[in-house]
Every structure is written in structure tokens, then in C-alpha cells.
Amino acid sequence: MTAAIAAGRRVLPRGYLDLLRQLVIWFGFYFAYAAVRSLADRNPSKAFSNGLWIVDFEQRTTHSLFELTAQRVADSSHLLLTAAAWTYWNSEFTVIGLALLWVYLRRHDTFARLRNTVLLANVLGLVGYALLPTAPPRMFPSFGFADALDSMSGISHGSGLIDAMANPYAAMPSLHAADSLIVGLVLASIVRNRVGKVLWLLWPVWVWFCVMATANHFWLDIVGGVFVAIVSLTVVSLVGRRHRKPAIVAA
Secondary structure (H helix, E strand, C coil): CHHHHHHHHHHCCCHHHHHHHHHHHHHHHHHHHHHHHHHCCCCHHHHHHHHHHHHHHHHHHCCCCHHHHHHHHHHCCHHHHHHHHHHHHHHHHHHHHHHHHHHHHHCHHHHHHHHHHHHHHHHHHHHHHHHCCECCHHHCHHHCCCCHHHHHCCCCCCCHHHHHHCCCCECCCCHHHHHHHHHHHHHHHHCCCHHHHHHHHHHHHHHHHHHHHCCCCCHHHHHHHHHHHHHHHHHHHHHHHHHHCCCCCCC
16 A cells, blocks of 8 residues: 555656546546537437538539548558548547546646646537537438448447437537647647657548548538637637736736
């Protein structure tokens, strides 16, 4: 017991109690977020109408569907398609969770900024889901889209737990796009290895490709996610600067 306490003091920047507090904040938010998201606007007719509007917009403006191109590229290689499916399932919580843990342990002064930015982005995402329920590309097989995840992983969109906790029409904005950009930019700014910096800068680009290749997001959903990320990064940065600004003492 004494050895565990001593090890905790060496490894944990603020001890076990603070780590427990951070876990409560993160998992409490996650379960609250999942519950609210599952109850957000599930109007299928509106969601499909918005999805069809995106398809029509893309066809009118670019005369093509980039998501179909991404799917064809991924379909050309079993390894690439498997990597895309793995990335989709793990980029939101596994990668973010590990990134938060690493930052907490190794770059603790940045932890609150990263945590708060991710939390704010997800809150903004919930607002988007309520205002703009949007069916993802995989729900439009008539245009050539296919749900790659059903054939590439043991867990599909129709799995019991996922179906109960998820909102199938939560495509706009893409929080995969938002969170990967936040994590990529923050981690690139604090890692000291140049290769690590480049890899983290490329991380959001890879995730954006994967969410299109698996037919889970349109590129306009990604644009919405990037906007959410920029707003969240800006707000958290401005609030942080305001709190760090020294008070002016009157003479």
C-alpha cells in the first residue's frame, strides 16, 4: 500500500484524488453526453431530407461525390479498409482517452486546455445534432454508398448497446473531424519529437478520410466539425488568457 502511494506521488502530477476527479469529470460527461445524444432530434424524415440536400449540393457544386471516391480507394485494399474501420471505431474515445492520459501525466500544464476544448466541442456537436439531424452517407445505398463497418468489424451500427446509446442521425457536425483536429493540433504543439509533430498534424487528415471511406460522414459534415473545433479552440484559449492575465491593482 505504501509503495503504491509512493509510486502515485512520483507518477501522478497531483496525486490519486485529482486523477479520480478527472476520471469522474470525463466519464460523467461521456455518459451524460451519450444519453442526451440518444435523445436528440431523431426525426428520420428531416434527417434524410438534410442528407439528400447535402448530396444534391455536392452534385451541383462539384459534380461528384468525394465520399464515393474515398470508399473506392479504401475498397482497393483490405488492409486500408480495415485500418479505416479501426480508426472510425477508436479515434473518438480510445485515441482521445489515451491522449488525455498522456497529456495528464507528461504535459500536465496543457491538460485542462485539451480536456475543456474537447468537452466544449462535444457540447456544440449536440446542439448541431438537435438543430440539423442528418442521415450519414451509409443510409443512401441508392447513390452507391455502402456501410463498410458492418463487414469489417465485429461491432456494427446495429449492435444492441450502440443502437441504444447512439443517434443514427448525428452526422452534422462530424465530431470525429472536430476531436481529431483538436487532439492533432494540441499534441503537435507539445510533443518534442519532430516525427511526432508531423504524425499528429496528419492525424486529423487521416480521420477525415476514414469517416468518408466508411460512409459515416459527408465532407460537409467534416467542414462543420472543423468549424466546431476552431470555435472551441478559440473560446478555450481566450478564456485561458483572461484567467492568466494579472489583475491591475489600483494605486
